[in-house]
Amino acid sequence: EAQVTQNPRYLITVTGKKLTVTCSQNMNHEYMSWYRQDPGLGLRQIYYSMNVEVTDKGDVPEGYKVSRKEKRNFPLILESPSPNQTSLYFCASSILAANNEQFFGPGTRLTVL
Amino acid sequence: QKEVEQNSGPLSVPEGAIASLNCTYSDRGSQSFFWYRQYSGKSPELIMSIYSNGDKEDGRFTAQLNKASQYVSLLIRDSQPSDSATYLCASEAQAGTALIFGKGTTLSVSS
Numbered sequence: 001e002a003q004v005t006q007n008p009r010y011l012i013t014v015t016g017k018k019l020t021v022t023c024s025q026n027m028n029h030e031y032m033s034w035y036r037q038d039p040g041l042g043l044r045q046i047y048y049s050m051n052v053e054v055t056d057k058g059d060v061p062e063g064y065k066v067s068r069k070e071k072r073n074f075p076l077i078l079e080s081p082s083p084n085q086t087s088l089y090f091c092a093s094s095i096l097a098a099n100n101e102q103f104f105g106p107g108t109r110l111t112v113l
Numbered sequence: 114q115k116e117v118e119q120n121s122g123p124l125s126v127p128e129g130a131i132a133s134l135n136c137t138y139s140d141r142g143s144q145s146f147f148w149y150r151q152y153s154g155k156s157p158e159l160i161m162s163i164y165s166n167g168d169k170e171d172g173r174f175t176a177q178l179n180k181a182s183q184y185v186s187l188l189i190r191d192s193q194p195s196d197s198a199t200y201l202c203a204s205e206a207q208a209g210t211a212l213i214f215g216k217g218t219t220l221s222v223s224s
Contacts, residue, residue: 033211042216043157043201050210058211090156097209099145104156 023091
């Protein structure tokens, strides 16, 4: 089944404790992106990747890191999480670019205490 | 700051009626526009894309684009309770590297 998977789906952590949210797609897509969704603010792009080893900042990159060492995986790293990073996170992928259909993962609900 | 604006709603329509959702965008250079549907607690899924002025129909859904007015709309004919969701309008930004999403319009279809 073609899909984007994210893990974990739910995470409660404490300020400053490094964490990684994994994202994997099995559709051989070039483009991958991370979003956060907050009430009243909508979906905002954190980072994106056009291809392996090619990543760039989105609208809200502060406090996040990403890597794209393999085409299928695009992990999101929070080196020192803070409460303002409490949010619902979505990973998405598309065949070539943002203006192709994006397939979203199921989401990761993160709470930082 | 490039923006996509939508009324947050809720938009309430009776079953069988036409639901009309609207959005405006600020980046005159945008070429591609999208409507995503998001059920509560779920991830967004694409329902329509539109790239040129005019109407594009797909089943009960019609997307309309007016680049001169920087306006995109989505019509849902014969609305069903299963259409109750939040609809996200998005425009392409930065040469295909990003989508700018509106905050979404919540649609409620009553039976």
